[in-house]
Amino acid sequence: MLKINNIKIDVNTNNGLFGAFHTFKSGLNIVRGNNTSGKSSLFQAIVYALGFEELIGGRFEKTMQSVLKDQVEYPKNTFHSVLQSFVLLEIENTNGDIITIRRFVQNPNRKSQLIDVYFGSLSANDSLESRPMFIHDNGGASDENYGFHLYLEEFLNWELPKVLTNKGELRKIYVQQIASSFIIEQKSGWSDFFATMPIYGLNNKEARIVEFILDMDVYGNKMKKQELGISKRILENDWLNLNKRFERFTEKGGGKLIGLSQYPMIINNLEEINILLSKDETDHSISNYLDLVINEFDTLNLIETVSVKDKVGDNENLIVKNEEKLNQISFDVEMISSELTFDQQKLSNFNYQLENLNEDLRKNKGAFKVQKMGAEIDLKVSENNCPSCNQEINDSLLPLSVKQVPMRLDDNIDFLSAQIKMLQVNIESLESKIISKDKKLKNLRGLQNNLRSQIRELKKELTSDDRLPSIVDIEYRLNLKKRIEFYSKYLEDFTELKDELSLLSIKWKKILEDQEKLKKDTFSVNDIDKLKSLTDNFKSLLSKFNYSSKTINDIAISDENYLPLAKKPNDNLVYNIRFDSSASDFVRSIWAYTCSLYKTSSAKNGNHPNLLMFDEPKQQDLSINDFTNFLKELSTYKSAQTLLFASFENSDETFSKATDGIEFHLNYINEKLIKPVE
Amino acid sequence: MELYAEKITFSKKPISIPPEYRPSYSIALIVLILKICCQGSKSSLLKLHLINWALKSNENKDSLKKFVLSNYTESSKTWGIEPSLNRALNYSVHEEICSIENGKYILLEKGEIFFSKIVENPEFLNEEIDFLNFLGKRKITDNRIDSIFKKWKSQNA
Numbered sequence: 058m059l060k061i062n063n064i065k066i067d068v069n070t071n072n073g074l075f076g077a078f079h080t081f082k083s084g085l086n087i088v089r090g091n092n093t094s095g096k097s098s099l100f101q102a103i104v105y106a107l108g109f110e111e112l113i114g115g116r117f118e119k120t121m122q123s124v125l126k127d128q129v130e131y132p133k134n135t136f137h138s139v140l141q142s143f144v145l146l147e148i149e150n151t152n153g154d155i156i157t158i159r160r161f162v163q164n165p166n167r168k169s170q171l172i173d174v175y176f177g178s179l180s181a182n183d184s185l186e187s188r189p190m191f192i193h194d195n196g197g198a199s200d201e202n203y204g205f206h207l208y209l210e211e212f213l214n215w216e217l218p219k220v221l222t223n224k225g226e227l228r229k230i231y232v233q234q235i236a237s238s239f240i241i242e243q244k245s246g247w248s249d250f251f252a253t254m255p256i257y258g259l260n261n262k263e264a265r266i267v268e269f270i271l272d273m274d275v276y277g278n279k280m281k282k283q284e285l286g287i288s289k290r291i292l293e294n295d296w297l298n299l300n301k302r303f304e305r306f307t308e309k310g311g312g313k314l315i316g317l318s319q320y321p322m323i324i325n326n327l328e329e330i331n332i333l334l335s336k337d338e339t340d341h342s343i344s345n346y347l348d349l350v351i352n353e354f355d356t357l358n359l360i361e362t363v364s365v366k367d368k369v370g371d372n373e374n375l376i377v378k379n380e381e382k383l384n385q386i387s388f389d390v391e392m393i394s395s396e397l398t399f400d401q402q403k404l405s406n407f408n409y410q411l412e413n414l415n416e417d418l419r420k421n422k423g424a425f426k427v428q429k430m431g432a433e434i435d436l437k438v439s440e441n442n443c444p445s446c447n448q449e450i451n452d453s454l455l456p457l458s459v460k461q462v463p464m465r466l467d468d469n470i471d472f473l474s475a476q477i478k479m480l481q482v483n484i485e486s487l488e489s490k491i492i493s494k495d496k497k498l499k500n501l502r503g504l505q506n507n508l509r510s511q512i513r514e515l516k517k518e519l520t521s522d523d524r525l526p527s528i529v530d531i532e533y534r535l536n537l538k539k540r541i542e543f544y545s546k547y548l549e550d551f552t553e554l555k556d557e558l559s560l561l562s563i564k565w566k567k568i569l570e571d572q573e574k575l576k577k578d579t580f581s582v583n584d585i586d587k588l589k590s591l592t593d594n595f596k597s598l599l600s601k602f603n604y605s606s607k608t609i610n611d612i613a614i615s616d617e618n619y620l621p622l623a624k625k626p627n628d629n630l631v632y633n634i635r636f637d638s639s640a641s642d643f644v645r646s647i648w649a650y651t652c653s654l655y656k657t658s659s660a661k662n663g664n665h666p667n668l669l670m671f672d673e674p675k676q677q678d679l680s681i682n683d684f685t686n687f688l689k690e691l692s693t694y695k696s697a698q699t700l701l702f703a704s705f706e707n708s709d710e711t712f713s714k715a716t717d718g719i720e721f722h723l724n725y726i727n728e729k730l731i732k733p734v735e
Numbered sequence: 736m737e738l739y740a741e742k743i744t745f746s747k748k749p750i751s752i753p754p755e756y757r758p759s760y761s762i763a764l765i766v767l768i769l770k771i772c773c774q775g776s777k778s779s780l781l782k783l784h785l786i787n788w789a790l791k792s793n794e795n796k797d798s799l800k801k802f803v804l805s806n807y808t809e810s811s812k813t814w815g816i817e818p819s820l821n822r823a824l825n826y827s828v829h830e831e832i833c834s835i836e837n838g839k840y841i842l843l844e845k846g847e848i849f850f851s852k853i854v855e856n857p858e859f860l861n862e863e864i865d866f867l868n869f870l871g872k873r874k875i876t877d878n879r880i881d882s883i884f885k886k887w888k889s890q891n892a
Contacts, residue, residue, distance in 0.1 A: 416792075417753065419859050420753075420754035420755075420760065420859070421754045421757075422858075422859040423754070423763075423858070423859035423863075424754045424757040424759055424763075426856075426858060426859060426860075427759045427760060427762075427763040427853060427860070428759035428760075430763075430849065430852045430853060431759050431763075431849070434845060434848055436762070436832075436849075437830060438758040438762065443826075443829075444829035444830045452757060452758065453752055453756050453757065453758070454755075454757070454758055454819035454823055455756055456822075461750050461752075462747060462750070463749060463750060463751070463752040463756070464749040464750065464751050464752070465749070466757065468749065469752070472751050473751070
């Protein structure tokens with residue numbers, strides 16, 4: 058259990074000490090304050106003291122409102138600048154142990170990754186021992202001695218599970234990630250379930266958090282599942298590579314690949330995968346094509362060779378046609394080769410520029426280094442001051458009359474690195490352009506040569522003896538023979554490639570089977586019970602809060618990530634509840650989900666810290682009636698602590714109406730949160 | 736004509752400048768040249784300018800290398816005089832890294848310390864140091880520079 062006893066904020070300004078102090082009790086605490094009174098600053102200060110400020114969208118003091126780090130406005134339109142400020146937060150665990158956390162927001166001499174932990178209640182006893190701890194630093198969550206979140210984990214008696222990251226490493230869940238399940242922040246917290254959770258490369262993070270909160274047995278099986286997911290990814294990669302090899306192979310034979318998808322699939326019939334080769338404007342599979350060619354060759358061999366005389370007319374026509382083609386191709390060759398020369402020139406220019414930039418970058422890094430060394434031996438120029446007159450010198454040797462401000466050295470290094478990156482991208486794309494043009498050019502030249510020799514042969518034939526057999530004809534036969542040899546070998550190689558494919562297909566099938574099996578026996582009896590309880594709680598709360606976008610019966614909790622799903626009526630299609638809920642109903646479902654996580658955990662002995670924090674839960678013009686129902690529900694959580702921050706539309710009437718007949722502890726922010734301290 | 740904007744303001748953005756214009760880099764080069772290439776860590780202004788010019792680019796380095804390797808017969812190019820080096824020298828004198836004696840720059844104790852710090856961990860300055868080591872203390876002497884200088888004078892006379 059995590060209970061917040063009180064919070065104290067101290068802000069030293071140039072006009073004296075300002076601050077705030079609030080105490081909280083078990084059960085429902087309402088923090089009421091008008092808009093701009095500083096209600097959210099209080100919420101954020103609590104989150105900050107616990108080191109959870111990533112839920113507000115960032116790290117360190119920059120996430121805090123300006124009243125804690127820049128200036129205090131009190132009374133209206135009178136400003137005092139902040140010299141130093143900190144938050145003191147007193148929290149208690151299940152055993153009744155109390156610690157007080159102190160974290161600075163503004164302090165020129167202290168880093169905000171430092172937290173002081175006092176072992177006890179500082180408000181009751183101000184001579185307590187304290188210990189500095191680190192947060193968000195490398196090792197913030199794993200350093201045995203000084204990591205605050207590791208300490209917090211122990212304090213809460215949590216044992217955070219290790220989970221697999223996207224990279225396949227085992228790592229602990231972070232406390233901040235779990236916090237997103239019970240702390241709902243105002244600006245983005247109402248936009249989705251666990252909307253503010255930091256990612257940290259965690260797979261399916263929502264599911265891991267729910268499993269931890271409800272203390273489910275599913276964890277071990279989930280690990281297997283994740284491992285399976287990784288081997289799936291590897292296989293997908295192998296498949297893609299093989300697919301590429303198939304494509305290259307197809308290109309070599311000048312055909313068209315059919316039947317192979319880019320993504321893994323179970324292939325029952327390997328014959329479906331084939332390469333189509335075209336002959337006489339129809340496509341044929343490799344073996345059919347081979348049959349056709351062999352057939353043609355055999356029939357040609359049967360008939361007698363044609364003599365030159367019979368072919369004169371045909372040959373003349375062919376020559377004209379071929380010459381036309383040759384002209385077109387020669388023109389293309391001319392065009393492309395001049396483009397290519399231009400591109401190559403450009404590339405060598407780029408490379409020269411890149412070389413210069415790299416040299417510049419190296420020298421700049423050197424300069425940066427010696428600047429630091431210079432500072433070590435107290436060179437004034439290293440601190441940008443003139444050694445004789447102490448005036449600022451701008452870190453440059455340019456004459457003073459040049460009125461330009463040079464970049465700082467480190468900025469200059471970044472600037473150059475960015476330029477280099479840009480140039481590298483340019484070079485890469487230019488190179489690939491050159492390669493493809495080169496290929497095209499070679500191709501065209503090949504065609505050119507072919508046509509020329511054909512024309513030559515034809516002409517030669519026209520001038521030769523009429524009675525001789527046609528050379529063109531003979532050459533055609535030779536050509537056929539060559540083709541038969543090539544495609545026989547091609548067919549063999551293709552079969553080998555297909556064997557590799559079938560191996561991958563078998564592996565893929567195994568993975569799918571394993572996956573299916575895991576799905577079946579993932580959940581233990583306890584887990585099923587917990588999930589049922591979560592679903593029941595969620596549904597009953599939805600109807601209590603007057604959710605009306607869907608009938609409650611069509612709503613379920615996903616087995617995969619434990620988030621609410623909506624089902625299409627008369628259909629088995631399910632999807633995220635968000636897509637079919639009105640804006641206000643979606644807020645209701647976040648209320649219901651957050652509450653049911655707590656309720657289920659509390660009934661089934663889960664790991665929920667029994668703390669709920671909501672900032673401005675009355676979003677989207679929700680009716681007061683439903684809001685009252687929400688407050689009523691929260692007020693029944695006697696063994697938990699709820700901190701609810703709301704403005705009640707800045708009206709006393711709304712407030713008394715909404716809280717009518719509800720038991721709660723009130724913290725009223727009168728006027729402003731941060732006020733002068735007497 | 737109608738103006739779309741009532742007021743246009745320009746703000747000056749910092750610009751990128753070559754590392755040779757950074758005081759710390761130039762001072763580091765001065766220290767390296769004096770220590771590695773000069774007998775008694777002592778040099779004339781002209782020699783500092785020559786070597787500093789050579790370090791500016793690979794082309795310059797190659798040209799000086801060629802001149803030395805050809806046994807000083809290859810027609811020597813003219814080299815540039817960089818005002819920024821003069822400013823860096825002024826800073827060095829006031830930082831007490833070097834001082835002027837009889838018109839020559841001589842390395843002081845603080846400069847020696849700076850030198851040892853740089854050589855301990857040269858990293859990005861290795862190329863400069865390698866080139867200076869190639870030159871050494873004997874290849875480019877003040878006499879040599881004087882004779883080149885005289886040659887120019889007679890050519891231009």
